[in-house]
Amino acid sequence: MAVEFDGGVVIGADSRTTTGAYVANRVTDKLTPIHHSIFCCRSGSAADTQAIADAVTYQLGFHGIELNEPPLVQTAANLFREMCYRYREELMAGIIVAGWDRRRGGQVYTVPVGGMLTRQPVCVGGSGSSYIYGFVDSSYRAGMSKDDCLQFTAQALSLAMERDGSSGGVVRLAVISENGVERHVITGK
């Protein structure tokens, strides 16, 4: 999931990858850096999302060098959307693109299965998201501070991990702002 605040975004994910009923990796990092201040949250098929993220990282890096300045979050989101829509029959990937750029500050874009692109202040995705729509809709207030957002995200993810069998492990959080990226991990202990 991802939340915008004034000055950046807070993104979070669980850390479980499953093959059927077996947990293949209990410490996965689903928050993948696409560029210095742009991250994506991956859900769906691990192979598909890893391949898409690698391709977009390459394209965005190239674009950034051509521009000679950091690329926009909207550009990254559009690159994802382009790939997810074009190959929508073959892919199973739900991606949330979030980051900070100088033009529009903190932004969150969601590219669900099928290849739609839309910007939202709060986005949730993945199998556990169904369980927390109610919590997110009632708990979110516009204009929250960075710490409020961190608390909110951690709370929402914990609730989802509690209820959804395919989600679990640790809570990975990241704050992306003008100053860069700070990462946190919340374990069970």
Add this chain to the structure above:
Amino acid sequence: MATLSVCQPQLGGFSFENCKRNALLEANVTNLGCGLPSFRKTGTTICGVVYKDGVVLGADTRATEGMVVADKNCSKIHYISPNIYCCGAGTAADTEMTTQLISSNLELHSLSTNRLPRVATANRMLKQMLFRYQGYIGAALVLGGVDCNGPHLYSIYPHGSTDKLPYVTMGSGSLAAMAVFEDRYRPNMEEEEAKRLVRDAIAAGIFNDLGSGSNIDLCVITKDRVDYLRPHDQANQKGVRSGDYKYKHGTTGILTKAVTPLLLDVVEESVQTMDTS
């Protein structure tokens, strides 16, 4: 006059002649009464662990064809480059060919860059190839090695997703091996401890999983050397027969003896020389 079909010389490339026949056979399996031959899979236990100085890779040595053991001592730890080795589970042919292809490409790449190849490079090459084939290449790999950035260990799944972890297991015996790892793994182990841990993890797979068996192969990779220990542990040696069912001469007493000679005449004698050139 009937036209004679002349045997065409092979023009090279894949011959698709048998594909139609195979499709027909597959469609008529129920009428035939027998099953089609299945792929030789390596129902396997493979694992790897990162320790203080490098990585230790381990594998069992049983290759199965359905419910029958096709090879009691096959080698599942494949060479990728002098500092990188890869264990393979899944379809035996796929793992063999995939690792050989990437090994070849990596050697060319290494000659072009004039540097020792990195494990991340091998990982990228493997994952991009497996993703391209959308999971039809049934190769589940444990890739490990030491390069200029230290020791690395990756697990690569048939659809092309990879995980970079300090300890990984793959194959049908992976659950048994992972249980051992989750219990006893510590970061920065010594070499002997790491070897013992991998050996025990593979042994758990061998004794608790029907698809894994025979011996334990180990491969220890460090910055300076590679120890390919095959076999490291022969956990399943064929038992020695302790008794004999043959009766000794004189066990049964002879009461009477009657000999009737059969008179045979040689009718015909022909000699056929064997071509031993």
